[in-house]
Amino acid sequence: xxxxxxxxxxxxxxxxxxxxxxxxxxxxxxxxxxxxxxxxxxxxxxxxxxxxxxxxxxxxxxxxxxxxxxxxxxxxxxxxxxxxxxxxxxxxxxxxxxxxxxxxxxxxxxxxxxxxxxxxxxxxxxxxxxxxxxxxxxxxxxxxxxxxxxxxxxxxxxxxxxxxxxxxxxxxxxxxxxxxxxxxxxxxxxxxxxxxxxxxxxxxxxxxxxxxxxxxxxxxxxxxxxxxxxxxxxxxxxxxxxxxxxxxxxxxxxxxxxxxxxxxxxxxxxx
Numbered sequence: 001x002x003x004x005x006x007x008x009x010x011x012x013x014x015x016x017x018x019x020x021x022x023x024x025x026x027x028x029x030x031x032x033x034x035x036x037x038x039x040x041x042x043x044x045x046x047x048x049x050x051x052x053x054x055x056x057x058x059x060x061x062x063x064x065x066x067x068x069x070x071x072x073x074x075x076x077x078x079x080x081x082x083x084x085x086x087x088x089x090x091x092x093x094x095x096x097x098x099x100x101x102x103x104x105x106x107x108x109x110x111x112x113x114x115x116x117x118x119x120x121x122x123x124x125x126x127x128x129x130x131x132x133x134x135x136x137x138x139x140x141x142x143x144x145x146x147x148x149x150x151x152x153x154x155x156x157x158x159x160x161x162x163x164x165x166x167x168x169x170x171x172x173x174x175x176x177x178x179x180x181x182x183x184x185x186x187x188x189x190x191x192x193x194x195x196x197x198x199x200x201x202x203x204x205x206x207x208x209x210x211x212x213x214x215x216x217x218x219x220x221x222x223x224x225x226x227x228x229x230x231x232x233x234x235x236x237x238x239x240x241x242x243x244x245x246x247x248x249x250x251x252x253x254x255x256x257x258x259x260x261x262x263x264x265x266x267x268x269x270x271x
Contacts, residue, residue: 020080020087031073035111038066039144046151047164071098115140134208141204145197146171152189159186175201 045059074094081087088095115136150167153159160183161167170183174197185191 018080018082020077020082023077023080027073031069032115034066034069035115038063038111041066043147046147049154067097070094074098111144134204134211138201138204138208141197141201142168142171142175145193145201148193149185149190149197152187152193153185156187160184171197171201174198175205177202 041059041062045056045063048055074091074097078084078087146164146167149170150161150164153161153167161170166183173180173183174194185194
């Protein structure tokens with residue numbers, strides 16, 4: 001009976017959000033804040049190679065606490081879903097975060113998805129939102145893959161990564177498909193991160209290039225249309241001026257058609 005009432009009320013007015021959607025709206029901002037905190041903590045933990053054991057332990061506790069929050073959010077959303085198998089199929093990344101807790105790069109992707117998803121909630125134009133999404137996504141993918149690669153490869157025997165600059169260089173040459181081969185992964189985790197970068201990074205960079213090309217073409221079309229419109233307006237004004245001159249000339253007496261001092265042909269009076 002309650003489901004029928006929900007259907008009838010939805011037909012009469014705006015559809016009420018489901019309990020899962022209401023939860024996602026309520027926790028959207030806090031989850032984005034947690035994602036940003038996680039990125040800061042993770043970057044601190046990875047880049048500060050000379051940190052004290054006490055600081056590492058504190059950062060590790062914050063990392064675990066945020067992972068627990070991600071897991072709790074996933075479990076609650078799963079419990080509130082009316083189509084749970086569909087929810088699992090459409091959220092594979094979050095399911096992997098729950099099933100493989102030690103693999104922190106997955107949590108990096110989850111944090112990136114939360115941050116990029118928050119961009120869609122701003123009241124911007126479609127083109128502006130798309131540009132912001134592509135730009136932010138490209139920077140996030142490069143930065144996060146560099147951090148994860150540095151975390152996996154630094155200090156490993158046979159690794160070519162001696163500092164974070166090497167990891168950034170590897171990300172740049174990999175995402176642009178240049179691949180000089182001077183820096184390459186030697187660990188299993190590093191190879192998995194390379195697969196993520198090749199899958200998402202190349203797509204984002206290609207999308208960014210396509211978006212930029214489309215924008216340039218649109219600007220050129222706008223300039224051409226503006227120039228054509230200006231030419232049409234000038235032609236219309238010239239035609240209107242000619243019409244007005246003809247009308248004025250028709251209203252004047254015959255002896256005033258050509259004023260002697262302005263428009264009378266030279267030599268017409270025989271002089």
